[in-house]
Amino acid sequence: MTMTIYCEPGPEPTFPGSAEPAYAVAEASQLPALLTERPDVQLVVLGPGVPLAEAVAFTTRQRVERPSLGVVLLRDHVEVTVLAEALRAGVRDVVAAGDRDAVDAACARSLELTRRLNPEAPAAGAxxxxxxxxxxxxxxxxxxxxxxxxxxxxxxxxxxxxxxxxxxxxxxxxxxxxxxxxxxxxxxxxxxxxxxxxxxxxxxxxxxxxxxxxxxxxxxxxxxxxxxxxxxxxxxxxxxxxxxxxxxxxxxxxxxxxxxxxxxxxxxxxxxxxxxxxxxxxxxxxxxxxxxxxxxxxxxxxxxxxxxxxxxxxxxxxxxxxxxxxxxxxxxxxxxxxxxxxxxxxxxxxxxxxxxxxxxxCGARDDDRARRPLARLFGRRR
Ligand SMILES: Nc1ncnc2c1ncn2[C@@H]1O[C@H](COP(=O)(O)OP(=O)(O)OP(=O)(O)O)[C@@H](O)[C@H]1O
Ligand SMILES: [Mg+2]
Structure with a gap:
């Protein structure tokens, strides 16, 4: 089971991929507290409204504190300079927010990598x-x-x-x-x-x-x-x-x-x-x-x-x-x-x-009950 957070400013932003994330927060500054609360989070998707500098700072910090966490950055337009800076910071993928398939693929790739990196991930398999x-x-x-x-x-x-x-x-x-x-x-x-x-x-x-x-x-x-x-x-x-x-x-x-x-x-x-x-x-x-x-x-x-x-x-x-x-x-x-x-x-x-x-x-639960109060607690405070 995978746990994803979507970070994007604004009231009720819609996630541009297929898999609804477990949490939504409005600001990157809210992420560290939520991550401490939920060690099972495997992926953070930073939306197009998150300033690049904040995205880079957050990712750089996670690279040290939680290397198995994946960060995927969404931009309205993917520019080469942004791409280079983000990847240098440790962002796993930068994709266009309007490209649903690319968002899905980037998330799937990152989750896969996290599974390989995380020694605590169950090795039992399918x-x-x-x-x-x-x-x-x-x-x-x-x-x-x-x-x-x-x-x-x-x-x-x-x-x-x-x-x-x-x-x-x-x-x-x-x-x-x-x-x-x-x-x-x-x-x-x-x-x-x-x-x-x-x-x-x-x-x-x-x-x-x-x-x-x-x-x-x-x-x-x-x-x-x-x-x-x-x-x-x-x-x-x-x-x-x-x-x-x-x-x-x-x-x-x-x-x-x-x-x-x-x-x-x-x-x-x-x-x-x-x-x-x-x-x-x-x-x-x-x-x-x-x-x-x-x-x-x-x-x-x-x-x-x-x-x-x-x-x-x-x-x-x-x-x-x-x-x-x-x-x-x-x-x-x-x-x-x-x-x-x-x-x-x-x-x-x-x-x-x-x-x-x-x-x-068959055991595929998405932890809905745990997620609502937390989402309210951490969500959309601006
Ligand atoms: N709930 C349903 N409502 C309407 N039609 C259904 C429903 N479930 C199955 N069907 C239809 O019944 C037919 C047989 O379904 P399906 O191919 O899934 O069965 P099967 O058990 O795999 O068959 P087979 O043993 O031939 O492999 C199909 O035409 C399918 O569209
Ligand atoms: Mg059949």
Missing amino acids: QVVTVFAGKGGVGKSTVATNLAVTLAGGGRRRVCLVDLDLQFGDVGILLQLPPERGLADAVGMAGRLDEDGVRSLLTPYRPGMDALLAPAGPAEGDQVDRELVAELLEVLRPMYDYIVVDTPPYVSDQVLAALDRTDWFALVVTPDLPSLKSARLTLTTFEMLQYPADRRLIVLNRADSEVGLTVADVEKALGQPTAVLMPSSRDVPLSVNRGVPLAADRPAHPVARAMAELAAR
Whole structure:
């Protein structure tokens, strides 16, 4: 989880990047106190209204006091002289405030560097969330794509979406990504995969989020075996905060390799008898494999279906409470046609909100309660 402060004078300035910062302050002079209060802050973004001299003084001081802290400077126009002076002071990036993508990229880069520099940062690496169902068409890929986008939070976290539906994977289509590279290209590297090798297989999607696409056809899919999947996940783990795995509608050898390395089991169910029956079988299998019960998250998709069973029926049949209820919405197939998951451009949509709940259940909380009183305490005193 990342903690960012945005410093910009003026009433209610809007942050020009995608990831809403945890705090906003109006003056650079307020930053040291807030930083003392919050040792978990990793990035300070200085807005275009912060005078260059103040930005330089602040950054110079942090370079000594807190070298792992990143400072990104935004300017209305990036001039070479400003750039040189800022970088000399230790600013990690100077970007145009009007260039949202550049702001996102600079923030993501700085957060990444902080993680590498900060010895206290947890080295455990990514948590693996596997989206599963013993049945086709219940919404696994919908959940996996939207969850990955949500977890990435516009660049706040690093997320890799892995399409383990090796025969018919459609993550590439759902995200409109070019089928240029992916899992199939890992076959030749089996047994000697490293970070650079894995990076050459990834397709970047948005700030903080990459995809590892399924092979183009079933024949190539067969070559990606269980050992290779295990090897891939081990190499990916230290590179990301979350790995989201989309799966085919059955437990293959390759899926087992992922399940064995999974921290959160997101089981997608729809409120009908065939889906419930397969979900029960899946839960029994998980039981046998001794996957921890408190890591199973039941996602009830199409929870509002009028012809379907009630939430209570589903919970009774599964012997477990549902974690998240996701409604049916024609916006889901529409979003597929547009190639943009709802979570990417309509965060207030009920489907996106369900995914935010699921992300929170997987431990991705943004510390909202802690932030409000502090923001008030330190915010906008001019
Ligand atoms: N909540 C929803 N509301 C409306 N349509 C949905 C919803 N969830 C999924 N769908 C639609 O149902 C279809 C199947 O969804 P999806 O591809 O996510 O399922 P899947 O479990 O991955 O399928 P497969 O087993 O074939 O991989 C898609 O057309 C998708 O747009
Ligand atoms: Mg699918």
